[in-house]
Amino acid sequence: MLPLTQFQDFIDQNKLFSPGNRILLAVSGGKDSVLMLHLFKAIGVEVGVAHCNFNLRADEAQRDENFVKMLAASLNLPFYVTQFDTKKYAQENKVSTQMAARSLRYQWFEEIRNEENYDFIALAQHQNDAVETVLINLTRGTGISGLHGILPKRARLIRPMLFLNRQEIDQLVDENDISYVEDSSNLSTNYTRNKIRLEVVPHLQEINPNLEKTFTENIARFAEIEQFLALRVKKIEEKIVVKKGDGIYISLHKIAKLNPQKLLLFELLKPYGFTESLIAEVISSLKSLSGTQFFSASHQAIINRNNLVIVEKHADVIENQFFHPVTKTISFGALQIAQTFTEELKYESNKQKAFVDLNKLIYPLILRNWQNGDKFIPLGMRNFKKVSDFFIDEKVPLHLKTSTPILINGNGDVVWIAGMRQDNRYKLTATTKKVAIFELKIN
Template identity: 70%
Template sequence: MLPLKQFQDFIEQQELFKKDNRILLAVSGGKDSVLMLHLFKAIGVDVGVAHCNFNLRADEAQRDENFVKMLALSLNLPFYVTHFDTKKYAAENKISTQMAARDLRYNWFEEIRVKEGYDFIALAQHQNDSVETVLINLVRGTGISGLHGILPKRNKLIRPLLFLSREEINHFVDHENINFVEDSSNASKNYLRNKLRLDVIPHLQQINPNLEHTFAENINRFAEIETFLNLQVEDLKTKLLLNKPDGIYISIEGIKTLKPQKLLLYELLKSYGFVEPVVAEIISALDKQSGVKFLSQSHQATINRDDLIISKIISTENEHRVIHSNESSFEFNGNQFGLSFSDDLKFEVSKNKIFIDADILLFPLIIRNWQNGDRFIPFGMQTLKKISDFFIDEKVPLHLKSNIPILVNGNGEVIWIAGMRQDNRYKILKSTKKVTIFELKIN
């Protein structure tokens, strides 16, 4: 008999879906997915069958497609199929064939789910798959999250066979005389997962014949530990992370009190793209001179006096932008600016708005990032001053200096440190006939 009660109990315990939900089944034609299809059909859930042909095994791949199609038709179920040029996709995206197949199938499953109105996508992964995943993560290196193996439910993906081992699946398929097709690539040791399944796990099973169930219990414990850790980290975020307009401030003294320090700081910073080796470097630099920076793909962490400041990295693809006199607005480094002209010589004092003698300007102008050696004459003064010194006087945080836009005249003179100070040489005089107005627009 099929393990219908265990199947339904697992679905209820894990809250995988509701009785009236529609489920899209990913069916390859192998034992696991075919058994899953028969279990769903037996409990009367509204399902459809989706099959991917990756064009990797020539005639065998077509055989699998035909088998699944006939199986779906014999059970009067909707059938969806697609063909991929997997090797081409892998080459174009510079990833392995396995990763290409994974990306392609998950994207397509989601497309079909949305288009055809299914609530969830069911995958036929079982306990042995979860064991292999944990071992792969351990071999490659992993955090706590890599120890819980394959989760029964993640967003719209459900895995209702995780209560079964491969041996149990084989037993039910053989006992019920269920037809299936065998994927010859499962015997290839070219893939890490297959090497573990064929060479490593049999030796572990000699030590522990109940390896799958032991791993299942351990995985549950790791999942609970991860939940506890996440709760602790969320509590730490409310205590240590201070959101300011220019970034997220974390007290260095607060970091020093963390125990275990590396683990907790990594958990605090990982959502900003920082990996463990970089977190270790940050910890070793906490007592060093201000200005030390550490980078992830999206953020920078700057040690600045008493705080570690996390800020987004502004793209430097365009380190400067040309401004023409016929533009009424322009953008630079995520900042919006307005440009207008007036014959009215009235002006207002504002850091975000400057009024300039139009006759002094030499278009096109340049707006760019601050550079070492930049100088200007601050409004109200008569002598040149290094902008770097001006930043120090204004107590501009180190991590913000390189992001402040600098407006430069056609002759190379600095006109304006945007949002901070205009150059005195470009102020309105009694002789001024026309005014050019630049405005930094604040949302």
């Protein structure tokens, strides 16, 4: 008999899905996924069957595809199939074959889920898979999230087979005379997971015959610890993280008071792609000179006086943009500059706007990054000042220096440091007949 009560109990206890939800089953043709398919069919949930052919095992891969197709047809279930050139993808993206297959299948599963209106994707990973995942994570190095291994539910992915171990699955398949296909690559130690499964786990089972049960209990505890930590970090974030329009600010003084410092700062900066090794560098540099920078794949962190400022990473140099008389708006990174004209001699004390004597402009104007040597006469002053010195006097953070648009006249003069100060030479006077208005906006 199939363990339908245990299966349903596990689904209910972990709130994997609700009655009436449609589930897309990832079925390879092996024991685990085929048993999962029969369990879902037996409890009456509406399901579809998805199969990936990675073209890694020649005729065997085609055999698996044909088997799953016939199985879905025999159960009168919708069937979805795709084929990948996995090795080509791995080479082009410079990843392992396993990582390539993982990326390809999850992306495709999500596409099918969306296109065919399924609520969740069910994967047939079981307790032994969870054990192997934790061991791999520990071997490679991991934070607390890696200790809980595979969770029963994460976003739209559910794993309803985690209530069983491999031995129990083998026994159920035999007792219920369930047909399946065997993946010969499971016996190869060329893959990390197989090496753990075939060479490491058996030795651990000699020490603890109930290894899967022990790991399942540990994983549950680690998952609860992670939840507790997340709540703690959220409270700390609310107290010390300040989100502004130009970045995320964390007081260096408050970072110094974090305890345990490395763990909590890592959790605070993890959403921005900062690794543990980078966190260690940040901590060792907290007393460094203002301007010290650290980079993740997506963000940069800058020590700016009394704060650590996190901003999205962008190219320091943005391609020059040109204003013509007919130009209405120009995008400059995350910013936008609008141009309008008026014959009304009006002026607003607003740093987001520049009111310029149109007769003094030589088109096309250039909108570009600050360059070393730029100088201008700040509005209200008589003498030239280097833009770099102006930034220092205004205490402009480094990340804003490199992203602030500078409006340049056709003769090379700085007309406006966008959002900060316009040049005194281009102010409105009694002889001004027409006004060009430039306004800084955020896209």
